[in-house]
Amino acid sequence: GAGVSQTPSNKVTEKGKYVELRCDPISGHTALYWYRQSLGQGPEFLIYFQGTGAADDSGLPNDRFFAVRPEGSVSTLKIQRTERGDSAVYLCASSFEPANEQFFGPGTRLTVL
Amino acid sequence: RKEVEQDPGPFNVPEGATVAFNCTYSNSASQSFFWYRQDCRKEPKLLMSVYSSGNEDGRFTAQLNRASQYISLLIRDSKLSDSATYLCVVKPGGGSYIPTFGRGTSLIVHP
Numbered sequence: 001g002a003g004v005s006q007t008p009s010n011k012v013t014e015k016g017k018y019v020e021l022r023c024d025p026i027s028g029h030t031a032l033y034w035y036r037q038s039l040g041q042g043p044e045f046l047i048y049f050q051g052t053g054a055a056d057d058s059g060l061p062n063d064r065f066f067a068v069r070p071e072g073s074v075s076t077l078k079i080q081r082t083e084r085g086d087s088a089v090y091l092c093a094s095s096f097e098p099a100n101e102q103f104f105g106p107g108t109r110l111t112v113l
Numbered sequence: 114r115k116e117v118e119q120d121p122g123p124f125n126v127p128e129g130a131t132v133a134f135n136c137t138y139s140n141s142a143s144q145s146f147f148w149y150r151q152d153c154r155k156e157p158k159l160l161m162s163v164y165s166s167g168n169e170d171g172r173f174t175a176q177l178n179r180a181s182q183y184i185s186l187l188i189r190d191s192k193l194s195d196s197a198t199y200l201c202v203v204k205p206g207g208g209s210y211i212p213t214f215g216r217g218t219s220l221i222v223h224p
Binding site: 035 | 145158
């Protein structure tokens with residue numbers, strides 16, 4: 001079946017612009033996670049949804065970052081006033097339930113010029 | 114001290130060699146442990162969970178040492194296709210499902 005998909009695969013933007021990154025989890029998976037990965041580092045947790053609600057957003061670095069999952073399926077990560085330091089690969093993962101194995105999407109490579 | 118620490122390597126080994134990686138964690142209450150594999154410019158994929166009694170999957174063996182707070186991954190008879198970054202993942206338990214990833218250990222298997 002279909003895995004986790006993310007769009008766009010690459011996004012180049014200018015400093016100060018707004019971007020939206022989309023994640024389409026595996027059908028039926030209730031838990032959805034966003035991570036950020038910089039070169040040479042492991043994925044860094046940003047936010048986790050259980051259903052429609054953000055169960056834990058403690059990893060969001062500041063209030064420029066926001067994420068939604070209005071219908072408990074697709075999620076959008078929104079970054080306002082992008083900064084060069086936001087450049088990274090943004091990974092989404094989903095699992096059937098929070099305690100289960102996570103399946104990752106291919107990521108969105110964000111470059112802020 | 115970082116929550117999850119791994120030697121970044123790279124570990125450079127010939128085909129057929131046995132190689133082992135360790136990963137240390139700081140939270141003694143951690144409940145779940147995993148090894149993920151990540152190929153260059155690809156997403157992480159679950160390699161294996163790590164059980165208290167240790168577990169084996171083909172050429173791969175994972176061990177947990179709670180007393181010393183580390184997990185290990187042993188790869189026997191290394192193949193060229195094993196070249197990748199191996200990420201250690203620790204989950205706290207106690208109702209929290211937020212995993213912490215190590216920075217990964219790079220393995221290069223050469224002919």
